[in-house]
Amino acid sequence: MTRDIHSTATLNDGHQIPRLGLGTWRSKKKDCARAVSFALNNEYDLIDTxxxxNNESQVGKGWKESDRARDSFFLTTKIWNWNQGYRSARKSVEKSLKKLQTDDVDLLLIHWPNVRNFSRTAETWQAMIEMQKEGLARSIGVSNFTPSLLNELIEQSEVVPAVNQVEFHTFLYQKELAEFCRERGIVLEAYSPLARGEHLDDPTLLQIAQKHGKSTAQVMLAWVIQHDLVAIPKSVHEKRILENADIFFGLDEADMQLLDGLNRDERQLNPPWAPRSRKN
Ligand SMILES: NC(=O)c1ccc[n+]([C@@H]2O[C@H](COP(=O)([O-])OP(=O)(O)OC[C@H]3O[C@@H](n4cnc5c(N)ncnc54)[C@H](OP(=O)(O)O)[C@@H]3O)[C@@H](O)[C@H]2O)c1
Known part of the structure; x- marks a missing residue:
């Protein structure tokens, strides 16, 4: 299957999500608007905030300064932990929309499950279901959820999240989670798809990169896309933003096997429910 930067995956509510997007975590205020605007003017169709x-206003400024109309690209934001709960979730989203200078987002996510008090997360989900009906969010989903937390949420509400955004890269190949999401029609969106640049000098990555005349970052991103997932690499550098979009070159079966074998279950972020990763 030939894919390009405009390729999408179909969500369980019928909407489309682009396969590639720009991440903005830790994009400093002055860089963020410029990076968003540059990415949108260079064919990126998804921005993740x-x-x-603390940069939603900059994302809003960035897209406004770009050549793109709001309905021509996909925008995601996430409800932070202290904004969970029925009323506070809603209030927080109204604030987010103002900062983002938009009437709606394409995807609204619960950033982290509240594992100590899951009823708070279930209430948040209920508010999101209503916000979706009212048109404030076209699609709704979650982030950092395990299969059991997903099951718990689905059992309580019967609305299946459209997306689960989780850490996923060649050094954290979450195969079972990906399988679980696929079976339930949840699109897995890979965050930190470059493992935050920690292993770009890995010899296997270098070998495959050399074979294709690409960079190791491009190989890591191509691997995510070829697993039929969505990837949202972050950069504030124009050269890298372009490089990270030039990833639709096609890894072969042997490359994929070697890359699958790089897994070390190594997390860049340690969720409260996960065993501590080797790195941290
Ligand atoms: N839902 C969640 O809990 C969650 C958690 C983490 C991340 N995310 C989302 O996922 C996005 C991506 O994850 P991430 O920011 O953690 O990590 P990442 O995309 O894996 O890596 C970003 C790092 O790699 C560098 N980089 C980018 N492209 C490069 C290239 N071609 N060559 C070399 N270095 C490169 C960036 O630096 P420069 O910017 O200096 O280029 C930055 O330091 C985030 O920005 C955020 O939107 C979500």
Whole structure:
């Protein structure tokens, strides 16, 4: 199957999500608007932000300064932990929409499950279901959910999240989670798809990169896309934003096997429910 930067995956509510997007975590204020605007003017169709990134206003400024109309690209934000709960979730989303200078987002996510008090997360989900009906969010989903937390949410509401955004890269190949999401029609969106640049000098990555005349970052991203997932690499550098979009070159079966074998279950972020990763 030939894919390009405009390729999409179909969500369980019928909407489309682009396969590639720009992440903005830790994009500093002055860089963020410029990076968003540059990415949108260079064919990116998805921008990922979150309340806690403290840059929603910059994302709003960035897209407004770009050549793109709001309905021509996909925008995601996430409800932060302290905004969970029925009323506060809604209030926080109204604030986010103002900062983002938009009437709606394409995807609204619960940033983290509240594992100590899951009823708070279930209430948040209920508010999101209503916000979706009212048109404030076209699609709704979650982030950092395990299969059992997904099951718990689905049992309580019967609305299956459209997306689960989780850490996923060649050094954290979450195969079972990907399988679980696929079986239930949940699109897995890979965050930190470059493992935050920690292993770009890995010899296997270098070998495959050399074979295709690409960079190791491009190989890592192509691997995510070829697993039929969505990837949202972050950069504030124009050269890298372009490089990270030039990833539709096609890894072969042997490359994929070697890359699958790089897994070390190594997390860049340690969720409260996960065993501590080797790295941290
Ligand atoms: N839902 C969640 O809990 C969650 C958690 C983490 C991340 N996310 C989302 O996922 C996005 C991506 O994850 P991430 O930011 O953690 O990590 P990432 O995309 O894996 O890596 C970003 C790092 O790699 C560098 N980089 C980017 N492209 C490069 C290239 N071609 N060559 C070399 N270095 C490169 C960036 O630096 P420069 O910017 O200096 O280029 C930055 O330091 C986030 O920005 C955020 O939107 C979500």
């Amino acid at each position: 979150a309340q806690i990134y």
